[in-house]
Amino acid sequence: xxxxxxxxxxxxxxxxxxxxxxxxxxxxxxxxxxxxxxxxxxxxxxxxxxxxxxxxxxxxxxxxxxxxxxxxxxxxxxxxxxxxxxxxxxxxxxxxxxxxxxxxxxxxxxxxxxxxxxxxxxxxxxxxxxxxxxxxxxxxxxxxxxxxxxxxxxxxxxxxxxxxxxxxxxxxxxxxxxxxxxxxxxxxxxxxxxxxxxxxxxxxxxxxxxxxxxxxxxxxxxxxxxxxxxxxxxxxxxxxxxxxxxxxxxxxxxxxxxxxxxxxxxxxxxxxxxxxxxxxxxxxxxxxxxxxxxxxxxxx
Numbered sequence: 622x623x624x625x626x627x628x629x630x631x632x633x634x635x636x637x638x639x640x641x642x643x644x645x646x647x648x649x650x651x652x653x654x655x656x657x658x659x660x661x662x663x664x665x666x667x668x669x670x671x672x673x674x675x676x677x678x679x680x681x682x683x684x685x686x687x688x689x690x691x692x693x694x695x696x697x698x699x700x701x702x703x704x705x706x707x708x709x710x711x712x713x714x715x716x717x718x719x720x721x722x723x724x725x726x727x728x729x730x731x732x733x734x735x736x737x738x739x740x741x742x743x744x745x746x747x748x749x750x751x752x753x754x755x756x757x758x759x760x761x762x763x764x765x766x767x768x769x770x771x772x773x774x775x776x777x778x779x780x781x782x783x784x785x786x787x788x789x790x791x792x793x794x795x796x797x798x799x800x801x802x803x804x805x806x807x808x809x810x811x812x813x814x815x816x817x818x819x820x821x822x823x824x825x826x827x828x829x830x831x832x833x834x835x836x837x838x839x840x841x842x843x844x845x846x847x848x849x850x851x852x853x854x855x856x857x858x859x860x861x862x863x864x865x866x867x868x869x870x871x872x873x874x875x876x877x878x879x880x881x882x883x884x885x886x887x888x889x890x891x892x893x894x895x896x897x898x899x900x901x902x903x904x905x906x907x908x909x910x911x912x913x914x915x916x917x918x919x920x921x
Contacts, residue, residue, distance in 0.1 A: 636694055636695055637660075637662065638655055638660055638695065638696075638697045638698070639691060639698045641691075641698070642665075642699075642731075643665050643670050643672065643675070643677075644664075645701060646765060646767050646799040646802075647731060648701055650800050650802075651699060651806050651807065651810075653672070653673070654803055654807050655811070656674025656675050658807070661676075662674065662675040662676065663675065663676050663677075663694075663695055664676065665679075665680035666679075678691045682702075682706075682713070685715070688716055688719055689723070692719060692723040692725065695725060696724060696725055696726050697729075697810050698720060698725050699806060699810060700728060700730045701731045702746070705863055705864070706867075707742060709742060709745075710746050713743075713746045714745075714746065714753070717746075717749070717753035717754065718753060725754060726754065727756040727757065727810065728750060728753070729758050730747060730759045730760065732744070732747055732760065732761045734821050734822070734823070734883060735874050735877060736761070737761075738759070738819065742870065747759050756815050758817060758818055758820060759819050760822060761819065761820060761822065763797050763823045763824070765802075766796050766824070766899075766901055767799050770908050779843070779845050783846065784845065784846055784847070784848045785830050785834055785846070785847045785848065786850055786858070787830050787847065787849065787875055788849070788872060788879065789830055789875050789879050790878075790879035791831070791879070792829060792882075792883065793829045793878075794829075794878055795823030795824050795826070795827045795828075795884075795885055795886045796823075796828060796833075797822055797823055801822065801894070816893055821885075823887050823890075824886070824900065824901060827883070829847075830847040833901070834846050836902055837905065840902065840905040852879075856871075
């Protein structure tokens with residue numbers, strides 16, 4: 622397969638594509654790609670977003686009154702679990718039942734490389750998909766490169782203190798650009814067949830947080846260091862700003878990284894899109910607003 626634009630199928634019976642989390646890291650990029658290809662897109666967020674080429678709809682996982690209107694006319698769904706919810710299955714499984722009744726036939730679920738089918742959190746939704754929809758695929762990306770930009774706590778600590786606080790020790794992660802996740806999601810949603818039911822997505826190399834700190838320092842000129850914490854210390858820090866159960870889950874994921882659970886790379890992005898995933902250095906250069914040759918960076 623390749624990443625070149627292809628027109629949508631002529632048959633209108635396929636219906637629209639509903640993208641939840643349409644203003645988020647992967648959703649916003651997916652909406653832009655689908656709209657550019659000419660697919661009918663319904664962009665869903667708590668406040669109906671105004672995105673070029675898409676119909677904005679109001680959608681809240683925890684407000685079932687918004688679900689039927691969002692689903693109307695949609696045959697394919699991209700589902701981003703509710704942020705910070707330790708038990709997304711409680712709201713997502715009833716929604717999937719509604720989706721099936723409304724005529725949805727394909728679901729692409731955003732999960733995590735750290736959460737297998739039947740595991741905690743969205744892993745329960747993953748395991749239940751075969752009972753709710755005919756065609757489905759689960760995208761299980763590694764940790765996002767975008768965690769080091771924008772409003773993410775890692776980005777905030779880099780800007781304010783010049784540190785990265787983790788319980789990952791010397792563990793390594795195949796960090797991935799959200800744009801590469803969106804590129805795979807396009808294929809999973811619009812191909813004649815879903816590419817697979819369980820897709821592990823990574824960038825081209827596994828990096829430790831010491832490596833991340835060194836690369837951020839090199840590209841941005843801002844001194845950054847990695848400060849390792851014990852998992853219990855991290856859990857206590859996180860619990861000050863989020864539910865204790867979710868803080869424990871995140872601290873446990875860091876502990877798993879320390880034990881080597883994310884030290885891997887896959888060829889999934891290149892195999893499905895025809896191009897290799899972006900490296901972390903390339904991502905940082907773009908985020909800093911310049912190309913590798915020092916010129917101005919174009920926006921994707």
